[in-house]
Amino acid sequence: MKYRIGDVSKMLHISDQMIRYYEKNGVIHPERSGDGQYRLYSEMDVFLLFEAMKYKEWDISIPEINDMISNDYYTTLIERLGIYEKKLAEEARMRNAMLQRVARVRRKLKLSRYNVGHIAVDILPECELFFMGESQGESYDIYMMDEEMASIVYSSEYVPFFDPYVEYDGNNGTWWYLINSDLAEMLKLPEHGRHRHLEEQAVLTTFIDMGDPGEFTPDKYLPLQKYAEENGYETAGPMCGVIVGRGNEGDHFRRMMQMVLPIRTL
Numbered sequence: 033m034k035y036r037i038g039d040v041s042k043m044l045h046i047s048d049q050m051i052r053y054y055e056k057n058g059v060i061h062p063e064r065s066g067d068g069q070y071r072l073y074s075e076m077d078v079f080l081l082f083e084a085m086k087y088k089e090w091d092i093s094i095p096e097i098n099d100m101i102s103n104d105y106y107t108t109l110i111e112r113l114g115i116y117e118k119k120l121a122e123e124a125r126m127r128n129a130m131l132q133r134v135a136r137v138r139r140k141l142k143l144s145r146y147n148v149g150h151i152a153v154d155i156l157p158e159c160e161l162f163f164m165g166e167s168q169g170e171s172y173d174i175y176m177m178d179e180e181m182a183s184i185v186y187s188s189e190y191v192p193f194f195d196p197y198v199e200y201d202g203n204n205g206t207w208w209y210l211i212n213s214d215l216a217e218m219l220k221l222p223e224h225g226r227h228r229h230l231e232e233q234a235v236l237t238t239f240i241d242m243g244d245p246g247e248f249t250p251d252k253y254l255p256l257q258k259y260a261e262e263n264g265y266e267t268a269g270p271m272c273g274v275i276v277g278r279g280n281e282g283d284h285f286r287r288m289m290q291m292v293l294p295i296r297t298l
Contacts, residue, residue: 034063034072044081051081058098059084091116126189129218133193136212144276144288147239151259156233156292160216161197161208163226169203170246177209178225185209193219196275203250210274233268235292236260239276242287253291260293269294 037048054060055071060080062071073081084097092100092112100108162181165174177185184190197210211221213229238256242248253271260267276288 034074037071040073040078054081054084054094057095125218129215133215140276144239148241151236151238151256154235154237156235158213158232159230160211160213161228164207164209167205167207170248174207181224184222198273200271233294234297235294236265237290237292239288239290242289244285256291256293266296267293268296
């Protein structure tokens with residue numbers, strides 16, 4: 033049985049123009065009607081067109097399809113599917129990392145407002161720190177990062193996975209970019225410049241609103257230090273903070289930070 037182009041278009045839900053493009057690239061070879069006015073497509077043309085539509089979605093370009101079918105088809109298709117499989121695995125790795133990251137950020141944002149001033153014992157997960165800069169009060173010198181590492185951290189591929197992290201010594205702060213170690217491993221994150229690895233650590237934690245720019249002082253985190261002293265916790269590191277978010281809420285510019293104070297445990 034022979035079909036006109038309109039029939040094939042309806043059967044395969046593909047436009048006339050795309051059918052002609054497949055034909056132009058040698059994928060299908062319709063006959064001409066007796067008067068030469070119409071293309072006539074056989075069942076084999078329809079089958080080959082269906083197969084070619086699959087190959088296109090497997091990242092094989094239309095101009096490559098005819099050559100693949102005509103020359104060493106099975107070996108070539110196996111090789112091309114292997115390439116595409118690796119590409120998909122890489123994309124899945126990145127998307128899975130992003131899924132985990134977005135879920136964690138969303139959860140922290142959602143809970144942060146309800147935990148302002150409330151202190152709890154928690155676990156700071158294993159993470160990687162990359163040096164950003166230093167501050168005194170709210171005067172920042174934050175462009176001290178290794179140039180090669182900066183090109184990685186600020187790239188579109190990696191920037192969504194980092195949080196600003198600070199270690200306080202009184203009014204002075206040492207700033208880092210923090211990424212959870214499990215995500216860094218999933219992303220196969222390169223390491224350059226000044227870098228530290230932090231093991232999983234028990235911490236006292238609370239959330240604070242840093243106030244408007246220029247208003248933050250160590251007084252904001254002293255209640256956490258005082259709580260540790262009054263309740264017999266032995267500290268195991270400096271007072272630290274992780275920026276949760278910065279933005280307006282109503283008529284208030286809210287700078288949320290999670291404060292963490294490492295403690296010794298059994």
